Structures are given as C-alpha cells and as structure tokens.
Amino acid sequence: MVKMRDLDPTASPLDYYGxxxxxxxxAAGLSQPQLGSCVxxxxxxxxxxxxxxxxxxxxxxxxxxxxLGTDGVFSRLVGLVLRSQLPTWFQAYAEMxxxxxxxxxxxxxxxxxxxxxxxxxxxxxxxxxxxxxxxxVAARLERQRILERQQPPALWVVLGExxxxxxxxxxxxMRGQLQHLLEFRDHPWVQIQVLPYSVGxxxxxxxxxxxxxxxxxxxxxxxxxxxxxxxxANPQVIxxxxxxxxxxxxxxxxxxxxxxxxxRVMEERYGQRAAPDGRTVA
Numbered sequence: 001m002v003k004m005r006d007l008d009p010t011a012s013p014l015d016y017y018g019x020x021x022x023x024x025x026x027a028a029g030l031s032q033p034q035l036g037s038c039v040x041x042x043x044x045x046x047x048x049x050x051x052x053x054x055x056x057x058x059x060x061x062x063x064x065x066x067x068l069g070t071d072g073v074f075s076r077l078v079g080l081v082l083r084s085q086l087p088t089w090f091q092a093y094a095e096m097x098x099x100x101x102x103x104x105x106x107x108x109x110x111x112x113x114x115x116x117x118x119x120x121x122x123x124x125x126x127x128x129x130x131x132x133x134x135x136x137v138a139a140r141l142e143r144q145r146i147l148e149r150q151q152p153p154a155l156w157v158v159l160g161e162x163x164x165x166x167x168x169x170x171x172x173x174m175r176g177q178l179q180h181l182l183e184f185r186d187h188p189w190v191q192i193q194v195l196p197y198s199v200g201x202x203x204x205x206x207x208x209x210x211x212x213x214x215x216x217x218x219x220x221x222x223x224x225x226x227x228x229x230x231x232x233a234n235p236q237v238i239x240x241x242x243x244x245x246x247x248x249x250x251x252x253x254x255x256x257x258x259x260x261x262x263x264r265v266m267e268e269r270y271g272q273r274a275a276p277d278g279r280t281v282a
Contacts, residue, residue, distance in 0.1 A: 007052065013080040014052045020077070022050045024068050038067035055085055055135040058142065082142040085135040089228045093210075096220055096231070098146055100153050102213035104245050106195075106204045108160040110168075111177060114144050115157065115184070115192075120177040123169030147190070155190045158248045159258075160204070161197050164265040171270045178266040185259045193252035194261050202251055203244040211238070211245060 009019040025035050025046075032050075033043040039060065048054035056064075061074035086094055097103065097114075105112045111120060121140045126133040146152060167174055184190040195202065209223040218233040221241050253261060 007050075012052075013077070013084045014055065017056060017074070017077050017081050018050045018052045020073065021046075021056075021064065024070055024073070025050075028068050030068075035064070035067060039063040055138065056081060057138055058082075079142060079145075082135075082139040085132075085139045087227075090224075093222050093229050093231055094143060096212055096222075097143065097210075099214060099217075100212040101215050102154045102156075104156045104158075104211040104213075105208070106158045106160075106210075106245060106248055107163060107208045108204060109163060109166060109208065111159070111163060111181070112157050113140055114147060114155060115181060115190075116140065116144075117173070117177050117180050119169055119173045123173055152189050156249070157190070157192045158195055158204075158245070158252050159192065160195050161261070164194070164262060165269065175266060175270040178262050178270065181262055182259055182266075185255070191255055192258055192262075193249060193255060194258040195248060195252045196261070199251045203247045209241060211241060 007015045007019045007022075009016040025032070028035075030038070031043075032046040036043040036046045040063070041060065045054060049056050049060070056074070056078055058075070058078050061078040064070070064074050065072055083091060083094055103114075110116075110124065113121070116124075118137060118141060121137050122133055125136045125140070129136055147155065164178065168177070181192055184192055195204070207223060209221065212220040212222065214220075218235075219238045219242075220231055220233050221237050222229060222231045224230065252258070
C-alpha cells in the first residue's frame with residue numbers, strides 16, 4: 001500500500017483530485033482495497049492517485065463517480081487534471097482551442113493532435129517523454145473530446161503529403177492512423193485535405209500553423225517551435241496567415257481526392273487496402 005502523505009489541494013488540479021478522492025472515499029467508509037475492488041483496480045493504484053503519483057484517466061474517474069455516488073465530480077475534474085499535464089507553454093493554446101468555434105490547421109510533418117490515434121500519439125510522445133508518455137497521451141486524447149460535443153468546432157485540416165509517408169510507430173500504427181483519417185470523410189464538421197508533393201513551393205513552407213476563430217473574441221494565430229508556442233491576435237498576422245491558408249486550401253486536393261490518396265498510401269505503403277469511405281476491402 002502506498003504510504004499516505006498530506007496533500008495541499010490548492011497546489012494543482014492533480015493535488016486537488018487526490019485530496020478529494022481520499023476525502024470522499026473515507027466519507028463513504030471505504031478502504032483503498034475496497035474502492036479498488038469496486039472500480040476494478042488495485043489498492044495500490046488508488047493510493048497512487050490519492051498521493052499524486054499516478055494521473056487518473058477519464059475511465060477511472062467515471063467508475064469512481066459511480067462507485068462513490070459523487071454525481072460526476074471526478075468526471076468533471078479529470079479534464080482539468082489532464083490539461084494540467086500538458087507542457088506549460090502549450091496549456092494556453094489548449095484552453096483557447098477548447099473554446100474555438102472554427103479551427104484551421106496546416107500540418108507539414110504530423111497528424112494534427114485532435115485527429116491522432118492513441119498508438120500514433122504514444123509513439124510520438126514516447127520519443128522525448130518515455131517516462132511521462134501515459135499522462136501526455138491521456139491529455140492529448142482528452143483534447144479530442146471537443147469533437148464529440150453537441151456543437152463541436154468546425155475543423156479544417158490541410159496535411160502535407162509527407163505526413164502520410166512519415167512512418168510513426170511502425171506500419172500497423174500508420175495503417176490505423178490513416179484509417180482513422182478516412183473515417184472523418186463524412187463528418188459534418190471535419191474536412192481533411194492533402195497538399196500533394198506536386199504543388200512544389202507553397203505558402204506553408206515556413207512550417208505548421210493554426211488559426212482559431214471564436215464567436216465573441218478576436219481570431220488567434222498559433223505556431224510552435226521545439227519547446228515553446230507563439231500565439232497572437234495581431235490583425236496583420238491574422239490577415240496574412242488567413243490569406244496564406246486560403247492559398248493552401250486552393251492548392252490542396254479536394255476532400256474526396258484527398259481521401260483517395262490517403263487510401264492509396266495506406267494500401268501501397270502500409271500493406272492494407274481501404275476504400276475512400278474508410279471501409280477495409282480485400
């Protein structure tokens with residue numbers, strides 16, 4: 001059993017979560033082994049969450065709410081906990097992304113985070129953060145929940161063709177990732193275009209960038225380097241990059257042709273054939 005220690009609930013969302021889990025568990029008259037049995041985990045894991053040595057998942061939080069009858073307390077809190085696991089320099093962008101009504105992104109090397117599969121995200125994050133990959137993957141998947149809202153943001157994605165060929169995590173992971181992209185073909189709020197190699201030089205060659213639009217706030221431009229992000233509402237930057245993005249869209253393949261290219265790369269490079277609508281075929 002994990003040795004108990006005092007927590008300062010005001011130190012972080014994770015500390016608050018751990019303190020509340022301990023308080024409400026004890027208020028229910030349950031030991032760590034008893035609660036663990038109720039939610040199908042070990043007593044050790046309960047102790048690790050209560051002492052902030054383990055970051056809770058959404059699934060764990062939902063099961064704890066059910067076991068303790070806490071009316072969604074932990075299911076609501078876990079979003080803050082997972083967001084706090086993101087790199088500090090990225091948290092401000094994640095908060096704005098969650099509020100945006102329209103997201104436009106150009107990605108030249110990687111699939112955009114909101115569209116990554118769990119294995120793809122794990123392979124990426126495990127390179128630089130092998131000891132913290134679980135927490136970062138959980139945080140990335142939590143970001144994707146905005147696409148499941150009743151009124152999700154409109155998401156327009158332009159992917160450089162290199163994204164399809166850059167093998168991340170091996171052939172199986174890439175096959176699953178490309179299949180996942182194909183599944184968005186009929187999504188009413190997600191549009192995916194591929195910018196083919198044949199375009200040659202283009203306005204996005206300086207690197208990936210995002211544009212966020214809001215119902216009641218100024219537009220934002222975001223780009224990042226290795227260890228920092230840059231976000232601005234400067235009207236001139238927004239104007240220039242909005243025009244640049246429109247040019248990328250005009251140069252990119254249509255959504256239907258993009259799906260056909262994704263399916264072709266999936267077949268030829270990663271060993272499985274898929275129809276443009278996302279169905280696997282022989």
